[in-house]
Amino acid sequence: MRLILLGPPGAGKGTQAKRLMDRYGIAQISTGDMLRAEAAAGSEVGREAKAVMEAGKLVSDDILIRMLGGRIGQADCAKGFILDGFPRTEAQAVALDGMLEQKAIKLDAVVELRVNNSALVDRIAGRYTCAACGVGYHDAFQKPKRAGVCDACGGETFTRRADDNRETVAARLVVYHDQTAPLLPYYQAQGLLGGVNGMAEIDGVTVELFALLDKVA
Ligand code: ADP
Ligand code: ADP
Ligand code: ZN
Secondary structure, X not given: OEEEEEOOOOOOHHHHHHHHHHHHOOEEEEHHHHHHHHHHHOOHHHHHHXXXXXXXXXXXXXXXXXHHHHHOXXXXXXXXXXXXXXXXXXXXXXXXXXXXXXXXXXXXXXXXXXXXXHHHHHXXXXXXXXXXXXXXXXXXXXXXXXXXXXXXXXXXXXXXXXXXXXXXXXXXXHHHHHHHOOHHHHHHHOOOEEEEEOOOOHHHHHHHHHHHHHOOO
């Protein structure tokens, strides 16, 4: 199964992608995670991306298209993948269509996670991640069972993203509405678009996603 999860920053794409990965045995491809890994490694791409990300803007289409092209050819994508954070512009969507056509593969679905702006700001402001295993948490909405200890790996060190502050969020939401939201009609026209109510609690969103995607799988 090959999917795109579309939705604004903080909508729950990463949280839900991990669950879809387990259910359908497909790879999660988060371009944000890939860029943060490049930045942490101090590569040329990473150095260029870091400042752009911290300003809440989009990293160039060229970089992203090259990065994704390499990633979807890897072995763990053979059974399928969930794109989380890509495409974000029409140029990226068109490039993706070209790459898939070349590999003679097709997208099965594009799912929009619909969430109000006010909820997004709260979700992003409270987001943090286990430094050891990358599992995501939230100060109010998704606490670890034991305070300060990761449920998944027992790790006790957590990180917050430099771009997850209220000021940068506003810029990221504007970018989403200007550059990424136009992809909704793009995929609607291809007959691929579905949507779920991302305002529900995390488990409720998962139930709705599974119901939608079990029909596709
Ligand atoms: P995205 O990948 O779309 O940016 P995340 O999956 O990282 O979003 O979720 C953003 C934050 O909101 C995380 O801290 C996560 O724990 C929390 N979260 C995700 N889904 C929900 C939900 N349905 N209700 C409340 N909080 C959520
Ligand atoms: P979120 O889902 O919270 O917006 P991501 O982790 O997907 O966060 O992305 C973080 C940042 O990485 C974006 O604000 C942007 O600067 C950069 N980025 C990620 N994916 C792309 C992409 N497809 N095109 C351009 N920039 C991207
Ligand atoms: Zn962990």
